[in-house]
Amino acid sequence: MSRTSSAMRQGRQILNGVSPHTRADTTPPAISVRRRVTWLHIPALVFMIIMTQVPFVLALWFSLHSWNLLQPAEGFVFVGLSNYINEFVVDPNFWPVIGHTAELIFGAIALALIAGTILALLLNRPIWGRNVLRGVATVPFLVTPSVMALVWKNLMLSPNFGIIDWALHSLGLPTIAWFSSIPLESITFIVAWEWTPFVMLVLLAGLQSIPNEVIEAATVDGANPFTTFWYIVFPMLRRAYEVALLFGTIFIFQTFGEIYLTTSGGPGFATNTLPYYTYQTAFNSWQIGQAAALGVIGVIIAILAARAMLHFTADHTPEERG
Amino acid sequence: MVSTRKWSQPLLSILTYVLVLVMIFPVIWMVITGFKQEADAYTAVPSLIFQPTLTQFQIALNGGFVAYLFNSVVASLVSTAIAMVLGIPAAYCMVFQMRKKGSNDMLFFVLSTRFMPFAAILVPLYVIVSRLNLLDNLFTLILVYTAMNLPLIIWMARSYFLDLPKEVLEGAWLDGCNTLRTIVNIVVPMAAPGLTAAALLAIIFAWNDFFFAVTLTYTQAPTLPIMVAVFSSNQDLFLAKVSALATAIIIVPIILGIYAQRHLVRGLTGGALK
Numbered sequence: 001m002s003r004t005s006s007a008m009r010q011g012r013q014i015l016n017g018v019s020p021h022t023r024a025d026t027t028p029p030a031i032s033v034r035r036r037v038t039w040l041h042i043p044a045l046v047f048m049i050i051m052t053q054v055p056f057v058l059a060l061w062f063s064l065h066s067w068n069l070l071q072p073a074e075g076f077v078f079v080g081l082s083n084y085i086n087e088f089v090v091d092p093n094f095w096p097v098i099g100h101t102a103e104l105i106f107g108a109i110a111l112a113l114i115a116g117t118i119l120a121l122l123l124n125r126p127i128w129g130r131n132v133l134r135g136v137a138t139v140p141f142l143v144t145p146s147v148m149a150l151v152w153k154n155l156m157l158s159p160n161f162g163i164i165d166w167a168l169h170s171l172g173l174p175t176i177a178w179f180s181s182i183p184l185e186s187i188t189f190i191v192a193w194e195w196t197p198f199v200m201l202v203l204l205a206g207l208q209s210i211p212n213e214v215i216e217a218a219t220v221d222g223a224n225p226f227t228t229f230w231y232i233v234f235p236m237l238r239r240a241y242e243v244a245l246l247f248g249t250i251f252i253f254q255t256f257g258e259i260y261l262t263t264s265g266g267p268g269f270a271t272n273t274l275p276y277y278t279y280q281t282a283f284n285s286w287q288i289g290q291a292a293a294l295g296v297i298g299v300i301i302a303i304l305a306a307r308a309m310l311h312f313t314a315d316h317t318p319e320e321r322g
Numbered sequence: 323m324v325s326t327r328k329w330s331q332p333l334l335s336i337l338t339y340v341l342v343l344v345m346i347f348p349v350i351w352m353v354i355t356g357f358k359q360e361a362d363a364y365t366a367v368p369s370l371i372f373q374p375t376l377t378q379f380q381i382a383l384n385g386g387f388v389a390y391l392f393n394s395v396v397a398s399l400v401s402t403a404i405a406m407v408l409g410i411p412a413a414y415c416m417v418f419q420m421r422k423k424g425s426n427d428m429l430f431f432v433l434s435t436r437f438m439p440f441a442a443i444l445v446p447l448y449v450i451v452s453r454l455n456l457l458d459n460l461f462t463l464i465l466v467y468t469a470m471n472l473p474l475i476i477w478m479a480r481s482y483f484l485d486l487p488k489e490v491l492e493g494a495w496l497d498g499c500n501t502l503r504t505i506v507n508i509v510v511p512m513a514a515p516g517l518t519a520a521a522l523l524a525i526i527f528a529w530n531d532f533f534f535a536v537t538l539t540y541t542q543a544p545t546l547p548i549m550v551a552v553f554s555s556n557q558d559l560f561l562a563k564v565s566a567l568a569t570a571i572i573i574v575p576i577i578l579g580i581y582a583q584r585h586l587v588r589g590l591t592g593g594a595l596k
Contacts (some may be wrong), residue, residue, distance in 0.1 A: 044409055056442060137345055137346070141579075142579035146550070148348065155348070161366075201587045202590075282444065295445055299439060
């Protein structure tokens with residue numbers, strides 16, 4: 001195993017060498033001469049503050065008020081934290097909605113990680129037309145999600161005209177009323193399909209930085225493909241997996257069009273996730289204060305999740321906390 | 323070991339082709355359906371042999387496609403252009419002018435605005451926009467997409483600027499180039515491939531957006547994804563029509579995305595991976 005371990009050490013050095021963070025830290029000293037004009041970031045900063053921070057502060061403000069646009073007579077009444085208390089304690093939908101959100105995010109990212117790993121490993125091999133195949137495999141990620149959700153619903157998973165149900169039927173298997181019997185699972189599946197290429201691309205980027213010698217050395221030492229993957233490739237892809245998990249989770253949390261166009265959050269509340277529930281509270285029942293509170297809860301969850309994941313990552317790469 | 327490799331390699335290659343085909347099968351099936359008559363699209367047994375027709379594309383075109391297309395094109399192009407104008411100087415400043423701590427703080431702020439759930443700012447944004455009488459206005463969509471894509475442009479531009487050879491820039495400064503000229507004449511041309519990819523990704527994100535389009539500009543300034551939603555709810559038989567329309571819409575992100583493919587990972591992960 002000595003050849004393997006020395007090659008791995010070499011590989012790790014190469015991995016560290018290309019890390020953008022170490023590069024960012026080594027700003028050449030000559031550049032300090034030009035540190036006079038530092039207002040060029042101000043327009044972008046101001047724009048972002050106006051478009052994201054100001055609305056967020058307003059959301060905090062609204063969330064402390066009772067404000068229903070359908071009952072303008074009631075006006076804009078300060079109610080303290082009761083919108084939040086209402087969600088956590090009174091609203092029977094809130095905790096199920098949180099559960100659906102978690103199921104969608106973790107289900108979709110888990111599926112995407114598995115499928116993305118398989119695709120990345122297969123497309124990392126020398127194969128005829130590899131670049132074209134990679135491009136083609138990226139397509140599910142590029143296509144308009146809301147449009148593809150409709151295609152999935154009507155062309156693929158429709159119990160009457162869907163090609164998947166036809167295939168199931170032809171094989172003598174029972175067809176499934178996807179969006180009425182397992183709505184959340186169906187949406188999770190569609191979202192996983194969209195995000196698989198993302199995981200694949202991130203892992204391919206990671207695989208490219210593993211030197212071939214490492215794999216060869218392992219093979220010479222008699223490791224079979226599975227041990228090679230589990231003990232050598234997987235640990236070296238750790239950072240790529242962390243990135244895929246962090247970004248995948250955060251972006252999948254935003255899932256909206258897929259729900260809107262397939263189930264509209266139903267049946268009942270079965271496919272209401274936190275962002276969709278926020279939307280419904282605002283634009284179906286017009287409870288602006290309540291919706292603002294839900295939005296704030298969403299931000300807090302996103303921050304906590306990102307922090308937890310960054311913390312988890314930072315244990316192994318402390319220099320990146322910056 | 324060597325003998326198992328011999329038979330397993332072609333098998334793995336075949337598996338690769340099959341899996342990639344399975345992955346994009348929904349897209350292929352949609353494109354095929356777009357060339358069918360509605361009657362051929364609604365068969366119990368999926369039909370592969372049919373008389374191809376462009377009727378569905380004509381129906382989509384006559385269904386106001388050009389107006390939706392105009393909104394989509396203007397919203398994505400103008401927002402990307404503004405994001406580039408705001409983002410490139412900011413990234414330049416972060417890489418070449420700011421101190422390390424300030425630069426890192428700025429990067430963290432940029433990342434955090436992109437990670438903020440859109441739903442959280444939707445409610446106040448809607449209230450502001452309706453108070454300003456900008457609801458259902460293309461201008462609103464442009465501003466929102468600019469805000470959505472500015473972080474992407476900044477972090478991508480930043481990661482490409484970090485790769486630039488410092489000697490050239492120092493030469494420009496010694497020659498007395500001012501900041502604007504350095505950016506326009508030296509930095510932008512040198513980082514052009516990366517910046518192009520950043521712009522293409524921003525266009526894709528704006529083009530593909532459904533959330534803001536459906537909530538802020540649904541009636542008066544709808545974009546193409548809205549048209550698909552309307553098409554699929556209004557018509558009796560809509561499979562082929564919607565497929566044709568969807569095909570016309572997804573061509574744009576597919577072409578732009580494959581063109582920018584090498585840069586996708588860097589763009590989506592804030593330069594955390596290349």
